[in-house]
Amino acid sequence: MKRITLLIVLLCMHVIMLMAQSKKPNILIILADDLGWGDLGYLGGTIKTPVIDQLAKDGIRLNRFYTAAVCSPTRAGLMTGRYPDRFGLRETVIPPWSKFGVNTDETFLPEYLAKAGYKNRAIIGKWHLGHASLKYHPLHRGFTHFYGHLNGAIDYFTHKREGELDWHNDFNSSYDEGYATDLLADEAVKRIRQYSQEENPFFMYLAFNAPHGPFQAKEEGLLKPRGEDDLKKQTYAAMVRSLDGNIGKVLETLKTLNIEDNTIVLFFSDNGYAPDSPGSSGELKGSKFTEWEGGVRAPAIIKWPAKLKGGKTMEQVTGYVDVLPTLLDIAGITEAPENPLDGISIYPVLNGSKSGIQRNFYLGEGALVNSNWKLIEAGNNNSIMKLQTDVLFNISRDIGERKDLKDTETTIYKDLKTKLETYNSIKSSKQVPPYGQGRKGFVAPKEWGVKE
Structure with a gap:
């Protein structure tokens, strides 16, 4: 009788373990804003970032993770799994005075996840994908909760942009101070604690605005500066340290609630450091606004203890448009999207069932990269790059983009030029206007309330 009882107990435990393993994971995407490759300790930076460094040690370091060269396009590609060129958003962001928003016929990530049983789908932080109409509001794009700001570059203390409060809790203004x-x-932390009490898995998109300008830090976070230049550097470093510490609070909550093992944590930056900031691209060339590696190759880490073996570096070429298809793959969503995706699922590489996937990744503005090679065309890209002629790099060996090989590797050069034609031909019937268009005479709506 005792043996039978023991057998039943063991079988029950086995069933419980199987159920736990088969439960869909919680998903937490943590996005930094203008964080440079060289701003993190684990990548050789001088700013102390112990939390992110530990995440890199425990998780999988995505060493070849690419983004767009500027903020709104990356966020749009993250939400849709499609290159932002397809809906007219590549060269610039959506400024406060613009009525542009990502087309509503594009399906966003939380809309897909809703079908997979993700009841709670929160965006906390910076939106930057359209604010002039309710149809562009996060709560009309698949999210069930929104806390944060619609525009970029808000004041860290007053939470204002263009003189008006841009801090919201769902559709209402938030007067939270801090x-x-x-x-x-x-x-x-508050929402994770709430969502963890429910049976359904949750999705959270935590989009920090740090360390994007304006460069503002809490007084207690500053070291002792010696001069004006040093003050800016110390402020920026304090912003990065604050970002790191606050990510630590969130990750510690997962651990405290015993949901760390079955929570996917994906951390990355939306692009490289801004050229007007004291940030760093480390060993990479260039900055935000360029297709050099320092502008589009982002620090990125993924951790999922229940399914993915951490403590390693992955060299698979991947990036922002792959996040959606990878998460849909993990969530078991097999329904074909209405709009064909540009991204691919890299889950087979993450879990070790494939050693790698050969593919070309479009960086926009006439730039293409794959596992070995990178081509940047002259004339298509931002003038800040000052390219007089095309350049070709063996990026797997020349991470600093120092030696142009187009004149010696002519076959590869011609092949990539041909492939680029397809991507460069992507056009949209609607384009975000140039950044300054509509700025003169613009008056922000009261507390950035969206009424139409």
Whole structure:
């Protein structure tokens, strides 16, 4: 009788373990804003980032993770799994005075996840994908909760942009006081605690605005500066340290609630450091606004203890448009999307069932990269790059993009030029206007309330 009882107990435990393993994971995407490759300790930076460094040690370091060269396009590609060129958003962001928003016929990531049983789908932080109409609002794009700001470059203390409060809790203005990075982390912790009490898995998109300008830090976070230049550097470093510490609060909450093992944590930056900031691209060339590696190759880490073996570096070429198809693959969503995806699922590489996937990744503005080679065309890209002629790099060996090989590797050069034609031909019937268009005489709506 005792043996039978023991057998039943063991079988029950086995069933419980199988059920736990088969439960869909919680998903937490943590996005930094203008964080440079060289701003993190694990990539050789001088700013102390112990939390992100530990995440890199425990998780999988995505060493070849690419984004767009500027913010709104990356966020749009993340939400849709499609290159932002397809809906007219590649060269610039959506400024406060613009009525542009990502087309509503594009399906966003939380809309897909809703079909997979993700009841709670929160965006906490910076939106930047359209604010002039309710149809562009996060709560009309698949999210069930929104806390944060619609525009970019808000004041970290007053939470204002263009003189008006841009801080929201769902459709309402929020008058919460405090440093923006702290408030976003606190809200994330609050919601994780709430969502963890339910049976359904949750999805959270935690989009910090740090360390994007304006460069503002809490007084207690500053070291002792010696001069004006040093003050800017110290402010930026304090912003990065605050980001790191607040990510730590969120990750510690997962651990405290015993949901760390079955929560996917994906961390990355939306592009490289801004050229007007004291940030760093480290060993990479270039910055935000360029298709050099320093502008589009982002620090990125993924961790999922229940399914993915951490403590390693992955060299698979991947990036922002792959996030959606990878998560849909993991969530078991097999329904074909209405709009064909540009991204691919890299889950087979993450879990070790494939050693790699050969593919070309479009960086926009006449730039293409694959596992070995990178081509940047002259004339298509931002003038800040000052390219007089095309350049070809063996990027697997020349991470700093120092030696142009187009004149010696002519076959590869011609092949990539041909492939680029397809991507460069992508056009949209609607384009975001140039950044300054409509700025003169613009008056922000009261507390950035969206009514139409």
